[in-house]
Amino acid sequence: MNVVAVAAPPPVPLALMDVLQITLLVLVGAGATAVALIRSPVRQVIALSAYGLLLALLFLAFQAPDVTLSELCIGAVALPILLLLALAKVRRREE
Amino acid sequence: MTAAQRRWLFLAGAAGFAAFYLWGLTGLPGFGHYPGPYGDIINRIAVAQTNATGVVSAVNFEYRGFDTVAEEYILFVAAIGVSTVLRQLRGERERAARDEAVGRRVPPTSDAVRVLSLMLIGPTLVMGWFLASHAQTSPSGGFQGGVVLATSFILLYLAGEFLVFERVSPLDITDAVGAVGAGGFAAIGITAVGLGLAYLTNFLPLGSTPGAVSSSGTIALISFFVGLEVGAAFVLIVSELLEQTLLLRHRS
Numbered sequence: 001m002n003v004v005a006v007a008a009p010p011p012v013p014l015a016l017m018d019v020l021q022i023t024l025l026v027l028v029g030a031g032a033t034a035v036a037l038i039r040s041p042v043r044q045v046i047a048l049s050a051y052g053l054l055l056a057l058l059f060l061a062f063q064a065p066d067v068t069l070s071e072l073c074i075g076a077v078a079l080p081i082l083l084l085l086a087l088a089k090v091r092r093r094e095e
Numbered sequence: 096m097t098a099a100q101r102r103w104l105f106l107a108g109a110a111g112f113a114a115f116y117l118w119g120l121t122g123l124p125g126f127g128h129y130p131g132p133y134g135d136i137i138n139r140i141a142v143a144q145t146n147a148t149g150v151v152s153a154v155n156f157e158y159r160g161f162d163t164v165a166e167e168y169i170l171f172v173a174a175i176g177v178s179t180v181l182r183q184l185r186g187e188r189e190r191a192a193r194d195e196a197v198g199r200r201v202p203p204t205s206d207a208v209r210v211l212s213l214m215l216i217g218p219t220l221v222m223g224w225f226l227a228s229h230a231q232t233s234p235s236g237g238f239q240g241g242v243v244l245a246t247s248f249i250l251l252y253l254a255g256e257f258l259v260f261e262r263v264s265p266l267d268i269t270d271a272v273g274a275v276g277a278g279g280f281a282a283i284g285i286t287a288v289g290l291g292l293a294y295l296t297n298f299l300p301l302g303s304t305p306g307a308v309s310s311s312g313t314i315a316l317i318s319f320f321v322g323l324e325v326g327a328a329f330v331l332i333v334s335e336l337l338e339q340t341l342l343l344r345h346r347s
Contacts, residue, residue, distance in 0.1 A: 066151040066234035069226070073242035078329060081249065085336040092340065 017061070024058040031055075045083045052076035146301040147311035152230035156317040160295040164280055167321055171277045174328035181335045204253070212254035219247035227322030231311035237318040241276075241325025248330050257341050264334060269327050276324025283313050283320070 031051040038044045052075025059068040096104075124130050137154060147153040155163050226233075227240025252260040284295040292298055295313075302310030309315075
């Protein structure tokens, strides 16, 4: 194949995209506030993971798929795992 | 300082911050308006220059490859730091968690978690491999791929036991893979220097078709090495933390 087919993405109505972006911005703001307000560390980590997922969706809506992938890996998976392990260790020492 | 004084101090600071912040916002370019020339130039020339249709990867591993080397070594050094800080100290010894509380029955991992983890290990491995090896054609790359690859090892821990996890990812091999990944990136750059080019110059043939997996010369190769390094670093960090949590005890 010599011809590179670059498929144009199907056109999304502009207003719809705006609504999606604004909704996600509001959700991210709410998520960040929730993470900051939750007092129990374990629940906070779970909320942080959900917040990472929201941020990833936000980046996707703003057309940055590469940042989306990084945020999914780090914010929604790797960081919560590390924090949960650290919490488990601290808790064991306290017992 | 009384509580009221503290509150006034905070309010004054917050008001000052808000004023400067809003002032700064008014000076920003409009939403969606990109003023600089670099992005537009890169968008126009990147595919033709590198034969990589994943322009983000072309930027990461080619145009600003030198920055990426440093970023990769940040993670490498962080992993070394974690394994140094979390090494077995003199006052600690390894012991399985079983006799910690005699008589207390530890609930076994549920079958649902085990089956789900086992089912996901294969697809996760393939996905990670796909991401790490397709930086040149998609907005992925070695970094994301490496983390996803490491996730499949964590699933293995969920499905089985820590000892299985440790047996499948022995520390020596993980270290070696990480070192090969980190060194490979730098070695590609130095090879270019050996050929009389600037550090990290793309010296491999670019292939004839932009968007083919075999195109883009060193970009694909660098992404592969980054995937190795990142995957190994994450497996190393997680296994060090698991070891801390599950095996190491204070000598009492």
